[in-house]
Amino acid sequence: MARVIVVTSGKGGVGKTTTSAAIAMGLAKKGHKTAVIDFDVGLRNLDLIMGCERRVVYDFVNVINGEATLNQALIRDKNCNLLYILPASQTRDKDALSQEGVGKILDELKKDFKYIVCDSPAGIEKGAHLAMYFADDAFIVTNPEVSSVRDSDRMLGILSSKSRRAELNEEPIKEYLLLSRYSPDRVKLGEMLSVDDVQEILSLHLLGVIPESKSVLNASNSGMPVILDEKSDAGQAYADIVARYLGEDKPHRFIDEKKGLFGMFFGGK
Amino acid sequence: MSLDSQQNAHHSQILEFKSSTFSVPVLVLVGNDVIAIEQQLQEKIHLAPEFFKNSPLLLDLQELNKNALDIDITGLTRLIRKLDLLPIGIRGGTKKQTQHALDLGIPAHSSHNVTASSVSQAQQAPDPAPVAPAIAPATLMITHPVRSGQRIYASGDLVILAQVSAGAEILAEGNIHVYGSLRGRALAGVQGNTEARIFCSDLQAELISIAGNYKISEDLNGAVLHQPVQIYLQDHTLVIKDI
Ligand SMILES: Nc1ncnc2c1ncn2[C@@H]1O[C@H](COP(=O)(O)OP(=O)(O)OP(=O)(O)O)[C@@H](O)[C@H]1O
Numbered sequence: 001m002a003r004v005i006v007v008t009s010g011k012g013g014v015g016k017t018t019t020s021a022a023i024a025m026g027l028a029k030k031g032h033k034t035a036v037i038d039f040d041v042g043l044r045n046l047d048l049i050m051g052c053e054r055r056v057v058y059d060f061v062n063v064i065n066g067e068a069t070l071n072q073a074l075i076r077d078k079n080c081n082l083l084y085i086l087p088a089s090q091t092r093d094k095d096a097l098s099q100e101g102v103g104k105i106l107d108e109l110k111k112d113f114k115y116i117v118c119d120s121p122a123g124i125e126k127g128a129h130l131a132m133y134f135a136d137d138a139f140i141v142t143n144p145e146v147s148s149v150r151d152s153d154r155m156l157g158i159l160s161s162k163s164r165r166a167e168l169n170e171e172p173i174k175e176y177l178l179l180s181r182y183s184p185d186r187v188k189l190g191e192m193l194s195v196d197d198v199q200e201i202l203s204l205h206l207l208g209v210i211p212e213s214k215s216v217l218n219a220s221n222s223g224m225p226v227i228l229d230e231k232s233d234a235g236q237a238y239a240d241i242v243a244r245y246l247g248e249d250k251p252h253r254f255i256d257e258k259k260g261l262f263g264m265f266f267g268g269k
Numbered sequence: 270m271s272l273d274s275q276q277n278a279h280h281s282q283i284l285e286f287k288s289s290t291f292s293v294p295v296l297v298l299v300g301n302d303v304i305a306i307e308q309q310l311q312e313k314i315h316l317a318p319e320f321f322k323n324s325p326l327l328l329d330l331q332e333l334n335k336n337a338l339d340i341d342i343t344g345l346t347r348l349i350r351k352l353d354l355l356p357i358g359i360r361g362g363t364k365k366q367t368q369h370a371l372d373l374g375i376p377a378h379s380s381h382n383v384t385a386s387s388v389s390q391a392q393q394a395p396d397p398a399p400v401a402p403a404i405a406p407a408t409l410m411i412t413h414p415v416r417s418g419q420r421i422y423a424s425g426d427l428v429i430l431a432q433v434s435a436g437a438e439i440l441a442e443g444n445i446h447v448y449g450s451l452r453g454r455a456l457a458g459v460q461g462n463t464e465a466r467i468f469c470s471d472l473q474a475e476l477i478s479i480a481g482n483y484k485i486s487e488d489l490n491g492a493v494l495h496q497p498v499q500i501y502l503q504d505h506t507l508v509i510k511d512i
């Protein structure tokens with residue numbers, strides 16, 4: 001059975017698109033045919049992060065309006081032939097998406113794909129609502145700060161009451177926490193919430209911690225999802241996340257401070 | 270009746286009448302000063318905006334008429350609607366008030382099942398139909414976290430086996446139990462039951478209220494914060510005691 005994953009947060013700029021690109025690539029690299037959809041109509045940038053912005057002909061809205069078929073609009077990724085991108089429209093406004101239209105496209109994709117990753121826009125308005133409405137699983141991307149955590153909590157409330165699963169009284173959406181842009185040094189200085197603080201407020205299953213990392217910017221500049229940068233800490237964090245989501249048992253990393261050379265030689269906790 | 274004839278009688282039923290009991294906030298007016306009514310209503314709404322938004326409302330004019338005061342139903346209805354409340358009935362009105370409400374599409378309700386003290390009303394509207402005996406409302410049990418922006422209303426007791434997040438609102442006509450952190454707003458006895466209590470295993474609430482008597486988080490002193498406590502009313506004051 002295909003699964004629809006929404007990557008959402010409430011708050012803007014926390015790393016949803018970075019995460020969508022990384023996990024979609026990760027799932028495809030593990031051999032699962034995956035589609036990733038940009039729901040951020042008007043502000044598309046998933047195609048930039050995936051490095052396919054110059055190959056966009058048709059978009060999500062064209063397909064909904066019947067101006068193009070799904071096959072015409074889907075872009076095959078240049079690094080992985082099991083990964084396809086459905087870009088958002090840059091020129092339309094948000095009202096171009098309809099619940100019926102989105103539902104139809106997802107149903108069609110489900111026939112052919114194992115995972116469908118929906119990159120949600122920020123906020124809790126229509127675009128974010130449509131991105132989560134049909135989801136089976138939700139990846140809640142949160143930064144370790146109070147306002148982001150609060151918005152995630154709000155989004156969790158919406159998932160559990162306004163989604164299709166909630167409305168049909170089906171088994172609820174499975175919710176996972178992805179704590180992103182985490183910096184153990186800043187946690188220690190009291191400038192950021194710790195993993196435990198966030199867990200205590202949200203009480204949610206932690207799928208992984210993604211460290212604050214320069215590699216993310218480098219990756220998006222070169223149009224390669226950061227998960228392909230296997231040497232980078234953020235890339236490894238996303239690889240762990242994909243593995244855990246698929247049921248592998250991986251201990252959490254990137255929660256404690258990096259040990260300097262001194263720490264490496266002399267051990268200690 | 271045989272099974273066959275029953276089935277025949279049913280063949281293309283597309284509607285059904287059911288009797289059901291539900292609870293609706295009742296606005297009991299004691300005075301007729303419209304400005305004071307508006308102000309006090311606003312204050313109440315402010316305590317639980319999510320709860321009151323577009324909430325149905327029953328107007329109770331018994332006390333008002335007991336005090337031989339009159340009120341303009343059209344003006345009152347307009348005021349209530351302006352505050353995003355939706356009047357769905359009137360009770361305890363005079364003949365004139367009741368007719369006036371009916372003209373505005375607001376039906377009259379009987380008030381004979383209200384309180385013991387309200388039985389001997391000469392000016393009551395005639396009973397439209399016998400009212401089903403009130404059944405003690407069941408306990409509402411919630412097993413998942415109540416998240417920011419969510420609101421839960423129980424017409425009896427409310428038991429929550431998870432946390433209540435900041436920005437969430439839980440309301441009960443009876444008692445409230447929270448077996449998790451209580452960080453949002455908790456309002457017990459919302460229909461005026463002063464015997465209602467709130468129990469929680471970790472008090473961090475934004476607001477606690479029993480029968481309209483409330484404390485906000487600023488009023489909670491450090492000794493009770495993060496503690497398992499019970500909250501009850503004593504002489505119109507909230508008492509917070511550890512358990
Ligand atoms: N782990 C990280 N380390 C450093 N920078 C990061 C990390 N994750 C994301 N960023 C940066 O944060 C910014 C926002 O990321 P991204 O676009 O993925 O967020 P978003 O949640 O999709 O934003 P929006 O709400 O606008 O859609 C980008 O500049 C990105 O490079």
Ligand SMILES: [Mg+2]
Nearest residue numbers: 016017040120
């Ligand atoms: Mg984005």
